[in-house]
Amino acid sequence: MYVRPLIICVVLVNVQSQGIQETRIVNIDQGPVRGFKKPGAGYYSFYNMPYATIRERFKAASPPPTWTTPFDAVDRGIICPQAFVPYVNSANRTMQEDCLVINVFVPETNETNLPVLVDVHGGAFHAGLGDAFTYNKFATLKNVIVVTYNYRVGILGFICMGTENIPGNAGMKDVVTGLRWVQRNIASFGGNPNDVTLTGCSAGGTAIDLLILSNSTKGLFKRVITDSGSNLAAYAIQPDPIEMAKQDAMLYNFTDVDNLDALEQFFLTEPYETFTRTSSNCGPCVEKDLGQEMFLHEAPYTILNRGDFIKYPTMYGLTDMEGLFYFNRFEELSQQMDSNFSNFLPNDLQFSSEGERQRVAESVKYFYFGNGSVSGNLKAFVDYQSDVVFVYSILRTVQLNVHVGHRELYLYEYSYYDDGSWGAPHCAQARAVRDEDETNLTENYMRIKTLMREFWYNFMIAGNPVINASPVPSWPIVGQNRSPHLSVGRSIELRGTLMQERAQFWDAIYERHYRLPVPPSRDSASLLAPRNSVSVTILLIIFNLL
Incomplete structure (x- = not known):
């Protein structure tokens, strides 16, 4: 492949309101572009x-x-x-x-x-x-x-x-x-166009997990780092x-x-x-075939289960307390859940009757809260929200990938938090790699940031998160039963199956009640989807807590 030479022209300019900055001009296919470098940046x-x-x-x-x-x-x-x-x-x-x-x-x-x-x-x-x-x-x-x-x-x-004007x-x-x-x-x-790694967290993680399944993305990237999101999340597909x-x-x-x-x-x-x-x-959808390029032609579960996708080297990460996302609304939401728990079941489940929905809701509530109320157990509330919005769908995606022979998957749980916190909240693992004000960060957290950046870089250049000196000598690929996984917290260690009991509980429910998303059709009809499902509730909360 021809690689366009890097064209560099460095000068000093005075950018209004930004002071003296160095500039660099490169030529792209649209014309020359001028970038800027702040002093010392x-x-x-x-x-x-x-x-x-x-x-x-x-x-x-x-x-x-x-x-x-x-x-x-x-x-x-x-x-x-x-x-x-x-x-x-x-x-x-x-x-x-x-x-x-x-x-x-x-x-x-x-x-x-x-x-x-x-x-x-x-x-x-x-x-x-x-x-x-x-x-x-x-x-x-x-x-x-x-x-x-x-x-x-x-x-x-x-x-x-699903129309010519609004295909989706x-x-x-x-x-x-x-x-x-x-x-x-x-x-x-x-940059090397043949060495592109994708990353994203939350809906960004879901988006890049969907990119893996799309026929329109072949040759556009090489590796994937997916955090706190998956292509099987309840909010992933309409x-x-x-x-x-x-x-x-x-x-x-x-x-x-x-x-x-x-x-x-x-x-x-x-x-x-x-x-x-x-x-x-709204969110992504399975498209109707209109004779034009589609992003998603089938339900993600169908594509995954058939194994009909490119199996890119992938790191899947989640945090131990994804559901802290909902912490500030615990009192309000817990009362609503105690009133009618079935409204908070994931909207990618379907039931043959309202009675069946209520029976499943009762079993789920008992699994997390026993005979007590939701409002009386904040930890169980966080676990439940963690699982139904983020965690289980990630573990389900990993399991399906392994089942169809994907051999380059790495799974980790990020649980590091400083004193005064409950645990690692939604997207904390991505935040550890991103820029943030380091003025008052603890020595332990700075160590974790260094470690996470090392894992990411190793994976980007070699497809293996552990290639240099590390707290763990190796990080094997994940196999059956979602094991092993790396635990990144106060200690760094390799562990077995991740959240086994909770994952198996939802495996049984999804095996019986999973609802495949459908393309847009004038003849489609809603199948007892919960009106106040978690996929809707998440939208009311995300902007205040991330």
């Missing part, structure tokens, strides 16, 4: 480069603009339309429908063929932005190029009606388009896209939802600002 930032253009709402994006004079790749604060803007001050952001921009962070080096880490942001598929988090310390320490980018979220990214999965097609941009252009920044579209429209005060032509026109013509008033329920 050790890396160049190339912000907000357009990687595609949104010309038609809900459809796959069009090619990006081109230019002949250098494009100043500065942070313009561009984000996609969304009801909530987590992690950052929304006042410093520009919300616009044509929002597909990409950021590249390059260590200060003249080396080429550097490994590349592409981070897909989380946000429950309803919020988020490419530069919500950064990995610049990791990039400079390990000589790695890091890429982040926006993709459409919420209604504009994920409404799915616009947001996931953006993610694929961004990866194709990386393949075309990353060599210009000194169970019934037409029903979800109706529910979403009602959130925005559209009432003629049974007229599907009118429903489609509502989504096509309503100003995008309407869809920023409140968060919707």
Whole structure:
């Protein structure tokens, strides 16, 4: 493969409000771009480069603009339309429908063929932005190029009606388009397009786990680090896209939802600002075949169970207390669960009758809470939320991968926390690799950050997390019964089956009651899905706790 030579031009410029900075100009296929390096930073930032253009709402994006004079790749604060803007001050952001921009962070080096880490942001598929988090310390320490980018979220990214105008999965097609941009252009920044590792946490982890199953992603990456998310999560795929579209429209005060032509026109013509008033329920979907490129052609479970996917080397990580996500709403949610526990069963379960639903709900409640109330047991509440939203689906995905012969899977549980905490919350393992203010971090946590960065880097360059000096001499691939796994906490040690009793309990329930998601169809009908399911509840909480 021809690798475009790295073109370097370093000068000093005075960027308004940012002071004197060094710049670097590289040529990409759209034209020259100018990145900037703050004094002492050790890396160049190339912000907000357009990687595609949104010309038609809900459809796959069009090619990006081109230019002949250098494009100043500065942070313009561009984000996609969304009801909530987590992690950052929304006042410093520009919300616009044509929002597909990409950021590249390059260590200060003249080396080429550097490994590349592409981070897909989380946000429950309803919020988020490419530069919500950064990995610049990791990039400079390990000589790695890091890429982040926006993709459409919420209604504009994920409404799915199976029509020519609204085929579905616009947001996931953006993610694929961004990866194709990386393949075309990353060599210009000194990166190796044949050495791309994907990472993501929460919905970002779910997104990259779905990328593994898509026919549209072959050749776009080499390895995967999936944290606190999976392609079998209850929120990963819309169970019934037409029903979800109706529910979403009602959130925005559209009432003629049974007229599907009118429903489609509502989504096509309503100003995008309407869809920023409140968060919707939609996410990725199994698409209807319309004779165009699809992101997802079958249910993830079907593809996994058949083994019909490329088996990329993958690290799956989760935390010991993912459900701390819900801590601040324990009193409210526990009372609701005591009132009607069945409303909080995962929405990817189905039942032949309301009586069967109630019987399953009673068995689940007893498993976690015994004869007591939910409101009387915070630890069990956290365990339950951990399992139904994140943990079990990850363990189920791992088990299916192993069953179909995947031999390059590594599984770990992150449980490190400093004094005063209950445990490791949602995405704590990814936070350990990301940039954060290190001024007041404990010596023990800094040790964990160093260790996690070492695991990631080893995996990126060799497909094995342990290749150098480490607290553990080896980290074997995971086999049957989800064993072994690495425990990363106050001590670092190899352990056997991860959360065996809880996983086996849900194995039995999903074997009997799992509901395969369906493509959008005018004839589809909801099958006793819980109205207040965890997939909906998570959207009400995510923005306050991440």
